Structure formats: C-alpha cells, structure tokens
Amino acid sequence: MKKKTHALLILGLIFLVITGCTGKNTQTADSENTKASSSQDKKETxxxxxxxxxxxxxxxxxxxxxxxxxxxxxxxxxxxxxxxxxxxxxxxxxxxxxxxxxxxxxxxxxxxxxxxxxxxxxxxxxxxxxxxxxxxxxxxxxxxxxxxxxxxxxxxxxxxxxNLDNLPDTYKKLGELLGETKHTDQLSQYCEKVLTQAQAVRKKLKDSERKSVYYAAGNAGLNTNAEGSFHAQVIEEVGAKNAAIGVDIVSKGSGTVVSMEQLIQWQPEYILAESKNVYELITTDDSWKELTAVKEGKVYQVPTAPYNFLGSPPSVNRMIGIQWLGQLLYPNEYQLTIATSVEEFYKLFYHVKPTSQQIDSLLENAQ
Incomplete structure (x- = not known):
C-alpha cells in the first residue's frame, strides 16, 4: 500500500512539472506571436x-x-x-x-x-x-x-x-506611392518626350514665325482663355502666341468674354473652335467673315473626346493637344502623323485602341 502511495506521489510530481513547462512554453509562444504580429503590423504601413x-x-x-x-x-x-x-x-x-x-x-x-x-x-x-x-x-x-x-x-x-511642365515627375511620384512603376514610368517618359520636342521647337522659332491663335469658346465663340491663362498653356507651349492679349485673365474654364471688335483688331492667324457648334457658327456666320483666319480657311475644331485636347480640364489630355496643335501650326518642325499619335496616346493613357473610324471622327475639322 505504501509503495502504491509513493508511486502515485511521484506520478503527480511528474505531471506538475510537465504541466508547468507546457504552460511556460505556451506563454512564451503567445508572447512571441504577439511580437511577430506587432512587427507585421508595423510593416503593413x-x-x-x-x-x-x-x-x-x-x-x-x-x-x-x-x-x-x-x-x-x-x-x-x-x-x-x-x-x-x-x-x-x-x-x-x-x-x-x-x-x-x-x-x-x-x-x-x-x-x-x-x-x-x-x-x-x-x-x-x-x-x-x-x-x-x-x-x-x-x-x-x-x-x-x-x-x-x-x-x-x-x-x-x-x-x-x-502642371503642364512637371507631368513626368507627377507620374514618377504616383509610381512611388502606388508601388507599381512599370506603367507610370512609361507615362512619364512619354510626357518627357512630348515636352522636350515642344521646347526644342519654341527655341528654334523666330518671333516672326510664331503664329497667333484665338481659342473660341462659349455659345457665341466670344469666350476665350487669354494670354497667361492656366487653361491656355498649350498655345504657348507649342511656340504660338495667344491672340487674346491685354484683357483680364479669368481662371474659370469658361474664360474671358471678348467682343467681335477686339477680335477684328487682333486678327488671329488661326482660330480654334471649342465645339462643332462654334466651328459651324464661325465658318458660316457673316459677322466672322472680316477675320483673316476665316477668309483663309484657318478655322479648326478642337478634338474633345474623351477630353478636350487644349485643356478642359487642364490635365494630361494636354499632351496629345501639344502634338495636335504643334503639327497643325508647325508641320515642318513637329513632323507627326497625328492619327498615329492619337492611337498611341489613347492606347497608353486611356487603355483603349481607337478604330480608324473613331480617329477620323475625332479629327473631323481638326486638320
């Protein structure tokens, strides 16, 4: 009987030791898991x-x-x-x-x-x-x-x-934030190439070679983005002169309201119509026929799908606007096939390959 009691005591002690060690190991493991989880949380931001x-x-x-x-x-x-x-x-x-x-x-x-x-x-x-x-x-x-x-x-x-001049850096910054730089690097390089070409053309042009351009917006074509306006940067970027000078700059997209008398005084060499309605008004209404650009057939409709090429809103859509307007005004310097440029830009930036019919429709009255 004494032997049985002694044996039971020994077994009990062994159980207590094992349980104590297991508990200690469990606590240690829990502590390590908590530390690992905390470390992982820190790495998640x-x-x-x-x-x-x-x-x-x-x-x-x-x-x-x-x-x-x-x-x-x-x-x-x-x-x-x-x-x-x-x-x-x-x-x-x-x-x-x-x-x-x-x-x-x-x-x-x-x-x-x-x-x-x-x-x-x-x-x-x-x-x-x-x-x-x-x-x-x-x-x-x-x-x-x-x-x-x-x-x-x-x-x-x-x-x-x-802004127009730092878009390459904008895409680099986005790539850094989003952690995916392959596509943003492509977009950055594209913008850099367009801006570099525009800069080279501007430097090459003599002042006498700079074309004057009027941007006709609003229902009557008498709203415009004047010289120095954020919304008119593409005109100056390609090396042209904004015809709307000496008027107040309105920061809104609708721009500054001008008169036909001012337009006749400015006599822009080119007129860019914001929409098809404005294009048809300018090319058919008698009140516009005194303008040299109308007489010489230098009125063009700005492409607007999916966004206005000149900057409404003034974002990366202006990259294709620089190429379109640059080629329109200075074909010898830009030497682009604008339909090809449109296809390339839309594939890279808008993730769509436009059909030839879509491109023709987009560039209607724009070339």
Missing part, C-alpha cells in the same frame, strides 16, 4: 512624403484609391484605373465611347475643390479607399486643406503636384 512636404502614413500595399476631383481622376485613370473605387465626376457622353463601361459605373463622390465642390464624405468613406489623392497645381492652403480632409475622413489624404 509606411511613411510617404507628398508634394506638399506632408509625411503621411499609408498602407504598404495600396489596393484602392479615390480622386479628390476631376484633374486627379484623369491622371489616376491613366495610371491605375483598376484601383479606382469611385469618381469625382461622371464621364461625359463624348468620353463614354473611349472608356470601359465598368469604370463608368463606379460610384460618384463629387469633388473637394472648385466651383462645383460637393464632396460626399459618406459615400467616399463607404467605398473605403486606402488613400484619397489630390492632383493639380499647388495652392497656398494645400497643407491645411489636405490635413483637414484627412481628419474628417480618417483616411490618408495626399497631394501630388501636376
């Missing part, structure tokens, strides 16, 4: 410095993005359409022919900036983007604006600078 110098914590892998407005939407669509979770504004009827239907059906959030500012924060939050991206020219209040929007949404909000 990184710090990205945006164009405003703000250091923002963003996911290491960005899978969903939302634009803050139309300019951002165009650039993000060209760089990474499959990451978009929504739109700042719907695609126009002209654009729909060149935009895949699945992107047209994305929800609308509205825009943060501009006269049409109407950002629907609830809809934006519901889409749960990893980041909200604002792209455009630097505003004095950009840091404050981005911080405020980020605090309201609880979503990392970033600003990336984009």
């Amino acid at each position: 990184r710090i990205f410095t945006d164009s405003a110098g703000r250091k923002v914590e963003v996911p290491n892998e960005i899978k969903k993005i939302a634009p803050s407005g139309p300019l951002a939407q165009i650039v993000l669509y060209t760089s990474s359409p499959d990451l978009l979770v929504g739109l700042a504004s719907p695609f126009s009827e002209d654009a729909k022919e060149f935009i895949d239907k699945k992107y047209q059906e994305l929800p609308e959030f509205g825009q943060f900036y501009g006269k049409n500012a109407s950002l629907n924060m609830e809809a934006l939050s519901a889409a749960d983007p990893d980041v909200v991206i604002d792209i455009g020219e630097v505003k004095q209040s950009v840091e404050e604006d981005m911080d405020k929007l980020q605090d309201q949404l609880g979503i990392p909000t970033l600003f990336i600078e984009a």
Whole structure:
C-alpha cells in the first residue's frame, strides 16, 4: 500500500512539472506571436512624403484609391484605373465611347475643390479607399486643406503636384506611392518626350514665325482663355502666341468674354473652335467673315473626346493637344502623323485602341 502511495506521489510530481513547462512554453509562444504580429503590423504601413512636404502614413500595399476631383481622376485613370473605387465626376457622353463601361459605373463622390465642390464624405468613406489623392497645381492652403480632409475622413489624404511642365515627375511620384512603376514610368517618359520636342521647337522659332491663335469658346465663340491663362498653356507651349492679349485673365474654364471688335483688331492667324457648334457658327456666320483666319480657311475644331485636347480640364489630355496643335501650326518642325499619335496616346493613357473610324471622327475639322 505504501509503495502504491509513493508511486502515485511521484506520478503527480511528474505531471506538475510537465504541466508547468507546457504552460511556460505556451506563454512564451503567445508572447512571441504577439511580437511577430506587432512587427507585421508595423510593416503593413509606411511613411510617404507628398508634394506638399506632408509625411503621411499609408498602407504598404495600396489596393484602392479615390480622386479628390476631376484633374486627379484623369491622371489616376491613366495610371491605375483598376484601383479606382469611385469618381469625382461622371464621364461625359463624348468620353463614354473611349472608356470601359465598368469604370463608368463606379460610384460618384463629387469633388473637394472648385466651383462645383460637393464632396460626399459618406459615400467616399463607404467605398473605403486606402488613400484619397489630390492632383493639380499647388495652392497656398494645400497643407491645411489636405490635413483637414484627412481628419474628417480618417483616411490618408495626399497631394501630388501636376502642371503642364512637371507631368513626368507627377507620374514618377504616383509610381512611388502606388508601388507599381512599370506603367507610370512609361507615362512619364512619354510626357518627357512630348515636352522636350515642344521646347526644342519654341527655341528654334523666330518671333516672326510664331503664329497667333484665338481659342473660341462659349455659345457665341466670344469666350476665350487669354494670354497667361492656366487653361491656355498649350498655345504657348507649342511656340504660338495667344491672340487674346491685354484683357483680364479669368481662371474659370469658361474664360474671358471678348467682343467681335477686339477680335477684328487682333486678327488671329488661326482660330480654334471649342465645339462643332462654334466651328459651324464661325465658318458660316457673316459677322466672322472680316477675320483673316476665316477668309483663309484657318478655322479648326478642337478634338474633345474623351477630353478636350487644349485643356478642359487642364490635365494630361494636354499632351496629345501639344502634338495636335504643334503639327497643325508647325508641320515642318513637329513632323507627326497625328492619327498615329492619337492611337498611341489613347492606347497608353486611356487603355483603349481607337478604330480608324473613331480617329477620323475625332479629327473631323481638326486638320
């Protein structure tokens, strides 16, 4: 009996030792797992410095993005359409022919900036983007604006600078943020090539060789983007002169209102019509016949699908605008086949190969 009791005591002690060791090992394993999980969490985010110098914590892998407005939407669509979770504004009827239907059906959030500012924060939050991206020219209040929007949404909000001359850097910055540089590098190199050619032509042209151009917008063709306007940069970029001089610059896309008397005084060598209606008005209405450009048949319709070539809105669509207008005004210097340029640009930036019929329709009255 004593032997049995002794044996039971020994077995009990062995059990306690094993249990204690197992518990200790379990606690150690739990502790190690917690540390590993914490380390993994840290690796899931990184710090990205945006164009405003703000250091923002963003996911290491960005899978969903939302634009803050139309300019951002165009650039993000060209760089990474499959990451978009929504739109700042719907695609126009002209654009729909060149935009895949699945992107047209994305929800609308509205825009943060501009006269049409109407950002629907609830809809934006519901889409749960990893980041909200604002792209455009630097505003004095950009840091404050981005911080405020980020605090309201609880979503990392970033600003990336984009103007006509720094678009190559814009795409490089986007590639850095999104972690996919193959396509953004292609877009950057394309923009660099276009801008370099335009710069070379500008330097080559004598002042007497610079063509004067009037951009006819609005229902009557008497709205224009005057010299020095952000929306008229393509004219000056290709080496031409904006005929609308000595008038106030209006920053809105509708531009400055001018009179027929001013137009007759300016006598532009070329007139670029914003739409087919304006083109037909200028080429048929008697009030325009006193203009040299009309007499000489130098009135052209600006291509507008999916976006206006001259800059409505003033985003990356201006890259094909530079080539179109440059070839129109200075064919010997640019030496482009514009139909080929359109096809190349649309494939690379808009992810669609236009048919020859689509290109012919797009360039109607534009050559």
